[in-house]
Amino acid sequence: MTNVDTCVIGAGFAGLTAALRLKRAGQKVALLEARDRVGGRTFTVDGPNGCWIDRGGAWIGPGQTAIYGLMQEFGVPSYKQYVDGKAMMVVDGKQYRYEGTIPLTMSPWAAANMGAVFLELGRLAKSIPLEEPWEARNAEKLDQTTLSGWLHNHTLSKPAHALLEAALAGCHTSAASEVSMLFVLYQMASGGGPGFLLGVKDAAQDSRPVGGMGAIYRPMAAELGESLRLNTPVREIIQDGQGITVRGEQVSVRARHVVVAVPIAIASQIRYEPMLPMDRSFLHQRMPSGAIVKINIVYDEPFWREDGLTGQSFSPDSPATLTIDASTDQARPGVMCVITEGPAARKLTMMGETQRRQAVLSEVVDRFGAKGAGPIDYLEQDWSVERYSGGGMLSHAPPGVLTEFGHALREPCGRIHWAGTESSAEMCGWVDGAIRSGERAAAAVLSRSADPDRIDATLDELR
Ligand SMILES: Cc1cc2nc3c(=O)[nH]c(=O)nc-3n(C[C@H](O)[C@H](O)[C@H](O)COP(=O)(O)OP(=O)(O)OC[C@H]3O[C@@H](n4cnc5c(N)ncnc54)[C@H](O)[C@@H]3O)c2cc1C
Structure with missing residues (x-):
């Protein structure tokens, strides 16, 4: 049995960040990773002729201050x-070249309709309170509506509909009929609006x-040194009055706190003892990738x-x-x-x-x-x-989930803290959001370590 202050589960950007911040704060940390590599939904490999390839998350943009901050820490430019040129849109086999985000060279009617929908999306996204999207005006109505249903009511041009549906549903890697409109707006708002989500330049x-995401996660892993353990899938987390035990096939770690930084879509693959509070447990069953x-x-x-x-x-x-x-x-x-x-x-x-x-x-x-x-x-x-991703790019909330269970996204459960990009109110779904969630979880662990009575209070809720 290894004894540590905090055990972090999952070495994607969320877990790496949480573990690094806690280690730098003087804690003894164990970071357990199921795969034989770190990085999770980011994965940089060497390509031919000296190039490198990002097989998962790759791009960054303005406002993503968490990842830029980390890059500065590790000297990654x-x-x-x-x-410098034209982008292309293909509709019904016909190619349209254009500049900017909206393909104005398509039929003027389709372009105008797309522009109007973009404006409406931007207006609605602005009205979403990021920390509590379920408190938005019309939250219930928006959460009962799918992206598909909303687009049917707002796009009049067929090509505009087809393009917007594919682009927006694509961001959730699912059919438009699967995703709640409230969740679409929340995720969009967490990045700053539709222009940021779908754009390239300044978006x-x-x-x-330079060097891909691996240029950031490799030095993080190196600094964690022996605190990081690969090939260690966690199977159960057992809380008791004195602490918490984390178990895998060949590992047993005793800690005062745990940060779970695995994708929410597969968080229920871990057995929790005692069972998690109902809303958190149900949230795990309701946010697929x-x-x-x-x-x-x-x-x-x-x-x-x-x-x-x-x-x-x-x-x-x-x-x-x-x-x-x-x-x-x-x-x-x-x-x-x-x-x-x-x-x-x-x-x-x-x-x-x-x-x-x-x-x-x-x-x-x-x-x-x-x-x-x-x-x-x-x-x-x-x-x-990918068994330990459960899909990509991010987990989404189907209709009804955000208003009913969203409040459980970040709430600690006894000694368990939740990280992962899905738990970030800002840049939810991006690597930047994962880093923010790791920072938040580490700060929460440190503040709770200084105030043990608060753990006892939340443990009581689990009994
Ligand atoms: C194809 C693709 C393209 C993307 N493009 C972009 C992009 O351009 N820009 C951007 O910002 N974002 C992009 N994303 C999203 C981005 O990659 C994710 O938001 C981010 O990497 C999530 O980080 P995370 O730490 O929250 O989760 P993850 O990276 O999923 O990390 C979770 C870790 O937990 C581990 N794990 C799971 N179960 C267990 C267990 N039981 N025990 C121990 N360990 C476990 C996993 O192996 C993994 O290492 C993309 C994602 C994909 C898939």
């Missing part, structure tokens, strides 16, 4: 996403860390740039729904990233490997030309089959 896809496939295709050079294209394209329901230039800060090689989400991703993963690759490359050729057929490397990552 950022570089700007390539945007969520504005920049990337969706399907996302991220494919990085490496070429000798980013050939699309010569044709005045940014590499960004969007084609609802296609096997390659979204493409974006994912090259490093160097001129060569070129990396084209294909992201397919929700129902289209589920369809894609049902194809055989060869058929899938052909389908994806053929889409790239259609949009960017024959050079797309000749990559030097092709790396697929299907997050829906």
